[in-house]
Amino acid sequence: MTVAQPPAAPTGFPVGNAPCVVRANRAVNDRYRHLVLEAPPPLCRATPGQFFHLLCPPFVDNEPYLRRPMSVYRVAPEEQAIEFLYNVVGAGTRSLARLVAGDTMSVMGPLGTGFTIEPAYRHILMVARGVGLATMAPVVPWACRRGIRVTAILSARSPQDLMEREFAQREDIRVHPVFDQDGTSAVGRVEALLRGILDADRPDAMFTCGSNRLMTLLQRLGTEYGVYGEIALEQQMACGLGVCLCCVRPIRVGGEIEHQRVCCEGPVFDLQQVAGTWRHG
């Protein structure tokens, strides 16, 4: 397997660290927001699954101290833009939500190891839950431009929360939405849906993000059908560069369990190597 490698950094330092100007920051629906940053070229080299470490600005009543890792939703070097989809859940994202066009924030990245998408793939299956959809979205244009067909199962609380358009980005892909509201997102129902896809039109690889339950299901089906899979994990971080060792998760390597860093060895891991479901920080 080869990981898609970004081109060499022009600065001599592979990780960029620069102030970025906010171009837009608007609500997509009741839960999610879309942030567009103007980013210098070294930051626009991100590949699908990589993340940026955002210094969310302090406000008098809300003062996040550490940076927040956020997987990139869209990278557009031709527009000098990097984009994020986020849900306001804590001090960091509360602060992000207050940014307006023209504000500046410090951004470090791209960081981490992204998805492995072999050019020889013909068909891939993506299973995303909630905001995990944002992490996986960059795979869609990447794959479509290389003639790889994409089938996606998108899981959300309700149709209002589903960001199907944001995910597909005008590419011609097959989407199966499932919801908590009508029970279609229950593991048993998703398993039946997955088996249908795996039986009729077996993908070369499966990618997932956003749900421990879906991870466990895909690990089981991946083994049964012999389909390679990858998962993007989330974990609380401090440095984002592999120094502090805060963001480790248990990963199976050759029969042993190792603590690997989500920021460096991840955030994307071989689906079958992820050991156990850990409570999110």
Added chain:
Amino acid sequence: MVDLSVRVGALTLKNPVMPASGCFSHEFGQVFDLGRLGALVTKSVTPKLRKGNPIPRVAEVSQGMLNSIGIPSKGIDHYVRETVPLFAAHSSPLVASVSADTVAEFAQATAALSVPGVAVIEANISCPNLEADGHAFAMLPDTTYAAVSAIKRATPLPVWAKLTPNTGDIKAIALAAERAGADALVVANTILGMTIDVNSFRPTLGNVMGGLSGPAIKPIALRLVFQCAEVVSIPIIGCGGIARGEDVVEFMLAGATAVQVGTASFVHADAMIRILEELQAFCEARGIGRVADLVHRARVEHEPIEW
């Protein structure tokens, strides 16, 4: 042009800014030139293989963070074989931080770490001592003395003793380390703390308690440096909440010869470079030709009443 060099015992550093142990590894080379630092201090290694603590390992607090990472370690041999060569190309001296469960293990590990490429042994005696009910060696003068003297006997290299702020009597600890032969003191480590999530009623850290660091602890660390400087004549390396050039000035005025920067590098990966540039700019603006002239120059006009 400001002379930024400082002398820590027999060792001359090109400038007083270096990383704090646990907050530095070669990965920072992806962001800035490591050769600009006064020294390179690596995360503590232990003779035993250790996996570290359960997650979550970090919790954010106001102007700082709590961590309970533990000391994941691949052992001394791995450090000598894999880590030391990573820094061979840099002109800044490598400071190997070592930690161990017993005095004998400390000595053995120190001897094994005393290899070409390592310039200084930093003895992390702030870690739990298994021979003393898990209390850190540096909590008490006797255990401080026992550990530091054994470490000194085990190596020809300079030994820096890293003290804990969690002791009640920092001056007695500093004196014990000096008497045991420490070449310098690192003052100090993180302060034990905890947070509880009021939604889940659970402690936020996987290990319940952890070390508090960042600007939140700076006044405490500064006070500890000041108190140590009153009683010892060996150099002191200040550590705790340093995030700006003026923080370095403050620590030097309190009695530090050099400083270590930890948590600030997690917020700004190139924080040490910015701090160094700010320190230089401060000296230029004030007409201070040698940064070493700041050491222990705080104007204390009245002896403080002892607490």
